[in-house]
Amino acid sequence: MAALPRRIIKETQRLMQEPVPGISAVPDESNARYFHVIVTGPEDSPFEGGLFKLELFLPEDYPMSAPKVRFITKIYHPNIDRLGRICLDILKDKWSPALQIRTVLLSIQALLSAPNPDDPLANDVAELWKVNEAEAIRNAKEWTQRYAMEDN
């Protein structure tokens, strides 16, 4: 593996020095491009109270291409599939190298507050979210209780 670019070193230092409230991202001991992430469920969302684990990987050509991010904790959300893959434009065609780990994780946290069933990744979840939002939200709360609590 090539030397760690100064941009990654600087981003990591800043993440440690000025952590984002509700988000923690810690580089792996053996791979500085792999981050262990925990995002807290936003207030007033069905994910409130949950602690969601994610993995984030900075590819070789980062920041020219987007980080790879995936939920490890199971989550009931129309834009996140059962493998934890996330449907978010800035992780795909709307990526910009001026975005950072910090901004990506904030966007993911915002996605938890604002599910978008019209651009679904998990089709069954999105369908229910559209036809019976109350039940979908109940499911999301239940999954949060079952999978995203600290003692799990």
Add this chain to the structure above:
Amino acid sequence: MEEENLSECPICLQPLLYPVKLPCNHRFCFLCIKGIRGPTQTNQTTKTCAMCRQPFSIELLEQNLEMNLDSKNKVFKWFYEGKTSGYWAFDERSNLELENAFHDKKDKIVISIAGFSYCIDFVRLIQYPINHPERVRKIKRCEELNTENGDFKIKGIAGLRVSERTTTTQPSSTSSSSSNTNDDNEASGTGLTDQELSQVFSESLQLK
């Protein structure tokens, strides 16, 4: 949130190197903005600004260089006064920070050199350690080509005496005496020959 730093490139998070200003007024290093991927694999002549996504043509990049990379290769170097005589050139990284802040028309900036913070005052053309504002030294900005025939003695770079580089057996006075790169170990205080100067500059400034 971190404060916005106008002389930092938002892509590499380093001081701007060969700054380019896009039509939308966002600034990047030439290489950083050149390296971003276009919206499609096939069309790489149009890209979008990394900050605001406004499209721009990559043909514009070279015309929008803020530096003068013309045939005369006008490159400016910054120097600070030695303790007793002559001037030291700033190291290349600090020089870049100074040059960018100067172009941003800042009154003063604080830069970190080897863990010490120095205030660079562009109005009074002085520098001092922020913990010791009484330790004032003059600073100068000169076109690189002029320094070779300059009317002031240049001793080396950031306390590294250029004349000592050739005598490798002699222990360097800069390694043990002080951790402060801006410290000035006065020995002979000799100026540099044109040949030594061109050696310094060819090592530190390799512009295409």
